[in-house]
Amino acid sequence: MSLKGKRILIAKPGLDGHDVGAKVIALALRDAGADVIYTGLRKSSEYIAKVAVDEDVDVVGLSMLSGSHMELVNETMRCLEAYDAGDIKVFVGGTIPEKDREALLKAGVCGVYTSEMPLEEVLSAIERQLS
Amino acid sequence: MTRLDPIARRALGRTLSRLATASVAESVSQDPGPAPMPFETARIGFTGAPGAGKSTLISRLAKRRLAVCRERGGVAVIGIDPTSPLSGGSILGDRIRMDNVANESDLYIRSLSSRASHDGLTDNIADLLNAVESYGFREILLETVGVGQAEHAVRHAVDTLVMVLQPNAGDAIQAMKSGILELADIYVINKADLTGAARTAAEVRGIVQHHRGEGKWLPPVIKVARDRPEDITALDNAVSDHLDWSSRWRDSAEILRLRRRYHVQSLIARRVLEVLSDRPELLEEVSVRDSYLRTVQALTKDRHLLSETRENPPDGKK
Numbered sequence: 001m002s003l004k005g006k007r008i009l010i011a012k013p014g015l016d017g018h019d020v021g022a023k024v025i026a027l028a029l030r031d032a033g034a035d036v037i038y039t040g041l042r043k044s045s046e047y048i049a050k051v052a053v054d055e056d057v058d059v060v061g062l063s064m065l066s067g068s069h070m071e072l073v074n075e076t077m078r079c080l081e082a083y084d085a086g087d088i089k090v091f092v093g094g095t096i097p098e099k100d101r102e103a104l105l106k107a108g109v110c111g112v113y114t115s116e117m118p119l120e121e122v123l124s125a126i127e128r129q130l131s
Numbered sequence: 132m133t134r135l136d137p138i139a140r141r142a143l144g145r146t147l148s149r150l151a152t153a154s155v156a157e158s159v160s161q162d163p164g165p166a167p168m169p170f171e172t173a174r175i176g177f178t179g180a181p182g183a184g185k186s187t188l189i190s191r192l193a194k195r196r197l198a199v200c201r202e203r204g205g206v207a208v209i210g211i212d213p214t215s216p217l218s219g220g221s222i223l224g225d226r227i228r229m230d231n232v233a234n235e236s237d238l239y240i241r242s243l244s245s246r247a248s249h250d251g252l253t254d255n256i257a258d259l260l261n262a263v264e265s266y267g268f269r270e271i272l273l274e275t276v277g278v279g280q281a282e283h284a285v286r287h288a289v290d291t292l293v294m295v296l297q298p299n300a301g302d303a304i305q306a307m308k309s310g311i312l313e314l315a316d317i318y319v320i321n322k323a324d325l326t327g328a329a330r331t332a333a334e335v336r337g338i339v340q341h342h343r344g345e346g347k348w349l350p351p352v353i354k355v356a357r358d359r360p361e362d363i364t365a366l367d368n369a370v371s372d373h374l375d376w377s378s379r380w381r382d383s384a385e386i387l388r389l390r391r392r393y394h395v396q397s398l399i400a401r402r403v404l405e406v407l408s409d410r411p412e413l414l415e416e417v418s419v420r421d422s423y424l425r426t427v428q429a430l431t432k433d434r435h436l437l438s439e440t441r442e443n444p445p446d447g448k449k
Binding site for chain 1: 145224227230234
């Protein structure tokens, strides 16, 4: 399995202050061969979209534990559109209740990867999305 | 603000990705346009050991440089981090230290991995810098991979080179004496609120003065502490002074010649890597001499390959 040559932004939107999960994913993606950029905590959707565009990433991973994932996803999508970057894919991870999965996919995210999923499964899902 | 509107950011981002990953054949076959003249965009490089504080220093300085450059094209920051030799992946972490300027509208920050380069820079850095220049930025701040003693390549990529050191790096400084420590235009003793900064500054000053040539620029040694904005002012002024000095005294033709030399040299070095990994049988000759000659022979075949690619431009892969 390889993500060689892929550029991935791991972002923490919203107000929760825990990024262990985000960092675990970032390191796993690097070990799979990707160039990984991490935003740090508590970034606005506007900021995340700007970084995604400046860095020309293939996909943005939003790590969210705060419960406001619906709003943050919609906002980030809107900001990406404003940058003419609607083609940059978005996946979400963190604490996402199963009942919201459908709505998130409908909103346009390419995958929902919760902390219960084995890491290998997450990586191969991301690789499938990017191939 | 036209240059850095969202659409231009998107276009620049994509251009840089394409250039950064181009193979040697792709890089040589593209039409580069005219080489930018030195001094139209100032190129300022920052180098130093890992953890010396390069990214944080750049972010503090970028704010000042923006104040001067805002009406004249803005500032671009290029940060390079190492590619893992095991996985080929990387964590591009320079930008996380640049939070204080990340929302500035006339600033563009781009993180790159070093890829096949082992000289503190990245593949195709010459093309990347030229592309950023073509977007009209007034200044480019280039951060190298954290380097040791012998990565001199950045010298030819930039107009002003800032070497970032830490207090009590005494042994390291001794070791660098005849290396990159002779090459920088400005020395920063960063984290100068730590003890030992004054002594380190004195040591560096001694070495720098020792190497100074007649009529040459005397590199200033500047202590920069976390809580002293006046230190950043001193650095800011030193950078401006050196850029003025360079545009007055340095020969543009010579700068272009050195840039060209580095560019050609790094293309050939990388082409050798490409050939050796594509054709492992070249290393199975009886003697080193035969391996060497066959490799050189393989390289000369590129002549035909390149004239073909020019007629059929490659679309992404070699």
